[in-house]
Amino acid sequence: MIELAIKNILLARNAIIALVSNRIYYSILPQKPIYPAISFFRVSNFRQHNIDISSLRFQFDCWALTYAQAVQLANEIRLALQREKGIFSGFSIIQGVYLNEQYFYESDTKLHHIAVDMKIIYRG
Numbered sequence: 001m002i003e004l005a006i007k008n009i010l011l012a013r014n015a016i017i018a019l020v021s022n023r024i025y026y027s028i029l030p031q032k033p034i035y036p037a038i039s040f041f042r043v044s045n046f047r048q049h050n051i052d053i054s055s056l057r058f059q060f061d062c063w064a065l066t067y068a069q070a071v072q073l074a075n076e077i078r079l080a081l082q083r084e085k086g087i088f089s090g091f092s093i094i095q096g097v098y099l100n101e102q103y104f105y106e107s108d109t110k111l112h113h114i115a116v117d118m119k120i121i122y123r124g
Contacts, residue, residue, distance in 0.1 A: 002056065002122060003042070005089035006081070010038070015076045019069065029063065035111065036064035036073055043117070052123055053094070060116040070112035074101055081118050092123040 023037040062073040081096035099117040
């Protein structure tokens with residue numbers, strides 16, 4: 001699963017570990033999570049019809065109790081994945097591309113939430 005490769009890239013960054021430890025979750029947060037935390041999911045997967053290249057779009061959700069932590073976490077995700085290339089967990093990643101980010105405040109839970117969209121181009 002390429003999601004494991006992406007998670008391992010994030011966990012290789014000391015700045016991300018300093019913020020979230022290993023609290024990076026696929027799809028949804030667990031019940032009663034500790035913040036800050038990251039959840040991420042696959043939004044789309046465009047596969048080339050004539051070559052073995054895929055372009056996955058992921059959304060990374062940065063959850064934090066403060067705006068500053070959410071911003072810092074979003075920035076570290078962008079730094080970890082933008083222009084990243086190499087072999088990770090058996091996947092040949094050609095390039096990570098930053099697409100967009102949006103800020104939300106979840107008033108019911110009092111959480112700051114930044115959604116970061118990244119495209120991961122890979123062979124396979």
